[in-house]
Amino acid sequence: MDPIQFFDLKTQAKRLRADIDRRIAAVLDHGAYIGGPEVGELETRLAAFTGARECVAVASGTDALLIAIMGEGVGPGDAVFLPAFTYNATANAILIAGGTPVFVDVERETANLDPADLERRIAATLAEGRLRPRMVIPVDLYGLPADYAAINAIAARHGMVVLADAAQSLGGRLGNRSVGALAEMSATSFYPTKTLGGYGDGGAVFTDDPARAARWRSIRWHGTDEMKRESIRVGVNGRLDSLQCAVLLSKLEIFAEELASRRRLAARYAEQLDGLVERPKGAAEADSAYGLFTIYVKNRDQVQAVLKAKGVPTSIYYLQALHxxxxxxxxxxxxxLPVAERLADEVLSLPFHPYLSDTQLDHVCAALRESL
Ligand SMILES: Cc1ncc(COP(=O)(O)O)c(C=O)c1O
Known part of the structure; x- marks a missing residue:
């Protein structure tokens, strides 16, 4: 058995090498390193893949969040609700834009934003009267879509807009709708270890609203008008370069196949581990993209040490709740926020990538059984 890797980016690179070399050569030949034809091609392909009408490619998942938040004019005095158990980028984007993060607890069953606690935090914010509720940013942690039916309804009742942080969930689905089209706006990341990862930083924002997409295209290019002559709003350098788009276009060709592999491997993990360990799961119609495969264990340090000794690398997403x-x-x-705080003590992610072999996965399960 080959050594088990937590993520494996090299097998895919080997598989796609000739195609990626060809696409990179094409960029070097045309020379439009920024704003080349690959950018629009990737946006069109990703919009078709997700079912969202518009896709805007940007420089990172953090920029995707930031540009979407800036596009709504969020600023001082605006409350933006987010789960307390997520990556720091979700909170950073809110604060950089000048909004105020309001942390909401998560559900133990899904590790995602708890709609009941969202209601409570909105009520408390209104009662306090200091901030105006403006936006909710649910996060699809580990690839599992949040409860958008409940969250979209709560947000609508309070006149708030929903921005899905889908950095970990591109390829996931909720019923017959894909991630990217589950909320008014969605942001994803192409960080190399994400479900669709580039060879560097990258991200994208999705919406059905052409006016929003036009604002995002302006903000990502320093807030300029369509002719790029005048700054018509404050913007950032948030472009995704042609080379990165070329790489992502190649990876998109095998993305569906890799997602199928992730789902098959997750089912194999589930078969061997359900009943033995707890883990976050969605409702029946929720189809995780399995960006990570995460379990809950109470004696985490010990389990992690035993697994390491048996050649099983693990990782923790995340060690601390954001607050x-x-x-x-x-x-x-x-x-x-008691649930988020407890999850931070218990979550453990197991080796997971589309190229994990059944033998390797079975070894992880056997080692885990012994460690418990
Ligand atoms: C939930 C979440 N939000 C935002 C980000 C930020 O994405 P990026 O690293 O591409 O800026 C990440 C990934 O790193 C993430 O996991």
Whole structure:
């Protein structure tokens, strides 16, 4: 058995090498390194893949969030609700735009934003009267879509817009709708280890609203008008370069096949581990993209050490709930967020990528059984 890797980017690189070399050569030949034809081609392909009308490719998943938040004019005095158990980028984007993050607890069953706690935090924000509820950013943690039916309805009732942080979930589905088309706006990441990862940083924003997409295209290019002559709003350098789009176009060719492999491997993990360990799961219609395969264990340090000794690398997403990070502690709610805090002590992600062999996966399960 080959050594087990937590992520494996090299097998895919080997598989696609000739095609990627050809596409990179094409970019070097035409010389439009920024704003080349690959950008529009990737946007068209991704819009078709997700079912969203518009896709705007940007420089990172963080820029995708930031540009979508800036596009709504969020600023001082605006409350933006987000789960307390996510990557720091979700909170950073809100704060960079000048909004105020309001942390919401998550559900243990899904590890995603808890709609009931969202209702409570909105009510508390309104009662306090200091901030205006403006936006909700649910996160599809580990690839599992959040409860958009409930969250979209709550947001609509309060006149708020929903921005899905789909950095980990591109390829997931909820019923017959794909990630990218589950909320008014969605942001994803092409960080190399994501379900669709590039060879560097990248991201994209999705919407059905052409006016929003036009604003995002302006913001990603320093806030300029369509002719790029005048700054008509404040913007950033948030472009995705042609080379990165060329790489992603190649990877898109095998994306559906890789997602199928992720789903098959996740089912194999589930078959051997369900009943043995708890893990986040969605409702029947939720189809995770399985960006990560994560379990909950109470004696995590011990389990991790035993697995390591047996050649099984693991990782923790995330060690701390966001309101416990120094940078965000000023926004920690009184009384804490108990579910998020407990998950931070218990989550453990197992080796997971489309090229994991059945033998390797079975070895992980056997080692885990012994460690427990
Ligand atoms: C939930 C979540 N949001 C946002 C991001 C930010 O994406 P990026 O690293 O591409 O800026 C990531 C990934 O790193 C993420 O996991």
């Amino acid at each position: 416990h990070h120094a940078a965000f502690a000023a926004h920690a709610p009184a009384g804490g």
